[in-house]
Amino acid sequence: MKIQHFSLIILAVALLASCSGNQFKVDGTITGAADTTAMVLEVSSNGMWYIVDSVKPDNDGSFAVTSQAPEFPNIYRLRIADQAIYFPIDSLDHITVKAGLKEFGTNYTLSGSEHAEQVMKIDREAMQLAGGKGSPEQIKAWKHRLAQQIVSDPGGIVAYYAINKFIDGVPVFDPLNDEDLRIVGAVANAFNNFHPNDPRTDYLVDVLLQGQKRRRMAASEPSDTMFVTETSLLDIKLQDYNGKTHQLQDVAAHNRVVLLNFTMYEAEFSPVYNKLLNDLYTKYKNNGLAIYQVSLDPDNVAWRQAAQNLPWITVFDPMSTQSANVGNYQVSGVPTTFIIKNGDVVERVEDGLQLEAAVDRQMR
Numbered sequence: 001m002k003i004q005h006f007s008l009i010i011l012a013v014a015l016l017a018s019c020s021g022n023q024f025k026v027d028g029t030i031t032g033a034a035d036t037t038a039m040v041l042e043v044s045s046n047g048m049w050y051i052v053d054s055v056k057p058d059n060d061g062s063f064a065v066t067s068q069a070p071e072f073p074n075i076y077r078l079r080i081a082d083q084a085i086y087f088p089i090d091s092l093d094h095i096t097v098k099a100g101l102k103e104f105g106t107n108y109t110l111s112g113s114e115h116a117e118q119v120m121k122i123d124r125e126a127m128q129l130a131g132g133k134g135s136p137e138q139i140k141a142w143k144h145r146l147a148q149q150i151v152s153d154p155g156g157i158v159a160y161y162a163i164n165k166f167i168d169g170v171p172v173f174d175p176l177n178d179e180d181l182r183i184v185g186a187v188a189n190a191f192n193n194f195h196p197n198d199p200r201t202d203y204l205v206d207v208l209l210q211g212q213k214r215r216r217m218a219a220s221e222p223s224d225t226m227f228v229t230e231t232s233l234l235d236i237k238l239q240d241y242n243g244k245t246h247q248l249q250d251v252a253a254h255n256r257v258v259l260l261n262f263t264m265y266e267a268e269f270s271p272v273y274n275k276l277l278n279d280l281y282t283k284y285k286n287n288g289l290a291i292y293q294v295s296l297d298p299d300n301v302a303w304r305q306a307a308q309n310l311p312w313i314t315v316f317d318p319m320s321t322q323s324a325n326v327g328n329y330q331v332s333g334v335p336t337t338f339i340i341k342n343g344d345v346v347e348r349v350e351d352g353l354q355l356e357a358a359v360d361r362q363m364r
Contacts, residue, residue, distance in 0.1 A: 022087050026078065027064035027347045028097035030104065031131045033057040037080060037101065041065050044075040049240065049318040052076070061101075069093075071127050072198045073115075073157040079299060082106050082298050085259040087116040088157040122146065122165065130167050142279030143172060147183050155190035160200055163187050166322035173257055174327065175211025207324065210234055233343055234328045237261075238294065238315035241307045246315055248292055251344075257362050259341040265295055266302040273335050273352055274310065280359050281312055287363060296334060 026041065033039075035056050042049040057063040073090040078097060082103030087095055095116050099108035106127060112122045126363040129139050150159045161271050165172045173180040182237055188204040213234075237246040252258050261277065264268060281291055291312035295303035300316045317323045325331075329338065337355060339347040341362050349355050 005191050022069045022092070023066045024069050024091070024093045024095075025064065025066045026076075026087075026095045026097065028062070028095075028099070030057050030063065030080075030097075030099050030101055032059045033061045033063075033080075033099035034059050039063065040079045042079060043070070044077070045132055046200060049077070049208070051244075072195070072200070075119075075157070075161055076248070081267070085110070085115070086161070087119055088161065090115065090157065115156070115158050118149075118162055120342065122158075122162055125173070126165060126167055139167070146172070150183055151186050154165075154186040155194045159187045160191070160204070164324065166319075166327065171324065171327040175207060181208075181211050184211060198283045203327070206235075212327065233340060233345055235295065236315075236325050238317055238325075239302050240313065240315050246292065246313050251290055251292050252343050253341050255290035256341070257290070259289070259291045259293075259336040259359070260329075260340055260345075261291060261293045261335060262326070262329070262337075263293060263335045264297045264302075266297050267334065269335065269352075270302075270306070274306070276352060276355060278310075280356060284359065284363050285311075289359070289363065294325065296323070296326065304357060335360075 001234055004203060013209070029041070030037070035058060037057055038054060039057065040054045041052045043052050052067050053065050055063050055065045058249060069091045070089055073088055074339060076089050077084045077086045079085075080101070085097060085099065085105060085108050087110055089095070090113070092114045093116070094114045095110060097108060097110060103147050108120070110116045123161065125142055125175070128134065134142070134207050145160055150162050153159055163173045171180075173183050175181050184204075185208050188201075188208040189202040191198055191204050233249060233252055237245055239245050248258075248260065259277065268336055277293070281289060283289075293310070293312060293314045295307075295314065295316045297316070298320050300318075303314065303316050307316075317325055319325075329336075335350075335352065337349045338345050339349065346362060347358050349358050
């Protein structure tokens with residue numbers, strides 16, 4: 001999608017909102033910010049983020065932004081560079097934010113909505129436990145309290161947010177864990193029963209089904225390995241730099257072998273690793289090799305610059321290392337590459353020096 005087309009869409013949405021009066025509002029004060037500070041309001045689509053509007057605070061740090069109210073409650077965020085504040089919006093909410101520029105995403109207050117305050121509390125508690133600050137016992141106790149909150153209102157937007165929460169790149173509620181999967185299932189079933197038309201419902205049901213499938217697979221695997229000789233494929237749906245959605249299952253269905261590569265384009269290793277991928281792609285593309293490369297960069301700048309020049313599928317995961325895709329594939333570092341053959345994951349390769357031999361072996 002070209003920039004001018006995107007601008008026209010933003011303009012159309014803004015005009016519609018101004019005419020309808022059916023708007024929500026986010027305002028507040030960002031101490032230390034001024035009219036040179038770029039702040040973006042974004043909306044989630046099951047983990048993918050889209051710009052709704054942008055705003056620059058006044059010289060005293062005050063700001064206000066309004067937008068069309070969502071048809072269904074949804075998660076929004078205010079972002080300055082790589083720091084973000086998350087909150088739900090339900091119809092005509094008025095959220096007030098108070099924060100400092102230096103600690104924008106870590107030290108803030110939200111008011112005006114009970115659900116926004118609940119999400120703030122979840123994020124605040126998660127930050128107190130992240131980075132090794134919380135013991136396993138403390139995290140377990142927090143999860144138990146959070147699970148009780150979720151099951152008290154499993155069809156609510158806060159429950160949806162909570163089961164998609166990550167700490168240090170690990171899902172708080174891991175679909176591979178039986179107890180966690182029950183919590184995920186409670187939310188998925190509640191949305192399916194009470195909100196069948198909500199855009200999140202199909203996603204939640206898919207997470208549940210994939211978790212159940214993965215759990216069955218794990219039950220038959222040795223405890224010290226993620227993949228045995230062959231496992232079923234866990235799907236990924238992400239967009240390329242043109243805004244086109246690519247589904248990993250479709251790519252695997254139409255190609256003999258697929259390299260699923262998790263990477264960061266801003267990392268020092270990226271040019272060398274992409275050169276290795278390019279050599280393999282050139283060698284085997286006519287024999288049914290495809291590459292599905294997932295960027296986990298914290299922002300999409302480096303990815304967009306590289307993606308335009310790469311001949312294979314490159315997609316961006318806006319949740320970065322907190323993505324469900326990272327959790328599903330247990331990616332602990334990048335680059336990590338999985339080899340998919342005839343629709344099944346057959347190898348995991350973390351050492352780039354071993355990748356060429358692994359691909360040669362699977363292409364025979």
